[in-house]
Amino acid sequence: MSPTDPPTDQNLLTVRGLQKSFGANRVLTSIDLTVARGQVLALIGPSGSGKTTVLRCLNGLEVADGGRIEIVGADAAATAIDFDAATAAGKPVPRKALGALRDQSAMVFQHYNLFPHKTVLENVMEGPVIVQRRPRAEVEAEALQLLTRVGLIDKKDSYPFELSGGQQQRVGIVRALALRPALLLFDEPTSALDPELVGDVLRLIKELAAEGWTMVIVTHELEFAREVASEVAFVDGGTIVEHGDPRQMLRNPQHERTRQFLHRLLFPF
Incomplete structure (x- = not known):
């Protein structure tokens, strides 16, 4: 499965002045970033x-207090939310707008977030069938194809507790791909894994990058970021301090x- 190839002369993701506070704690001061279609942005920082708050705002899991997010989907139609306008009007961002934003992206979580009472196949099919209301037979065929691709077809009837951490994370990636998103979001996808399991997950993400998936990845794996990312951004104090070519x-x-x-990251002791 590969992303659809709409016009390439535009940014898929544009973020301007993104702000977010939790009570008195200002987490995002002002985030500006752009990601071209088919490019990979790695976010690093303490x-x-x-x-992670940036990712959650992009996916609509958190509602920003200010700024603007725009994602241009596979059909070249833009989905945008102006959080400044909502704040100025004293009104919440409409759920429909947040839902439209969420439809354009899919999140791969640090701790997998699989449904423990559902099988691997059921976990993968849940979003496309229940949320996107796609035909079950079509979704199942695609899910089986994706599980075969990542070497987990023999685990389709297993439950998450029967899988290793690396297997659970690969299921999480398949679940995201099954949603056919314009934008893939990864939140420290290897930080919860044992060291010997990291390689399989990183190789899969590297393959997706080579296929042209547009991604924003929060990672502490500097060598991985150097190999895979089109651009690296260093985040500190709720703003992007520096960004550029990873090499x-x-x-x-x-x-x-x-x-x-x-x-400090390279020489911790």
Whole structure:
């Protein structure tokens, strides 16, 4: 399965001035980013810098307090929310608008978030059948194809507790792909895995990047980001401090705060 190939001369994702607070805690100060169709953006930064909140706002799991998000789907139609306008009007963002935003992306979570009472196949089929209301037979055929691709067809009737962490994460990726999103979002996809299980998941994500999927990935795997990402952005204090080509930026960052972070990550002791 590969993403549909609409016009390539446009950004798939555009974010301007994204803000988010939880009570008195300002998590996102002002996030600006763009991701071209078929490109991969890796977000790096310390814990608490706002990386995961960015993903959750992009997926509509969190409602931003300000700024604007626009995603241009496979049909070249734009889905956009102006959070500043909603705040100025003193009205909540309509659920329909958040739903439209969510329809354009799919999230792969750090801790898998599979339904424990459903089989692998049922987990993969849930969103396309229940939320997207696609024909069950069509969804099942596609789900079986995707599970075969990632080497888990023999686990289709298993439950999450019967799988290893790496297998659960691959199911999580398949579940996201089954939604046919314009944008794939990954939140530290390997951080909960044992070291020997990391490779399979990273190889699968690398394959998806090579196929042209547009992705935003929160990761601490610097070598992976260097190999896979089209661009790396360093997030700190709720804003993007520095961004650029991963081979250049990870080797020779221009901002002192970025240099400090990379040094601490590479030499923790």
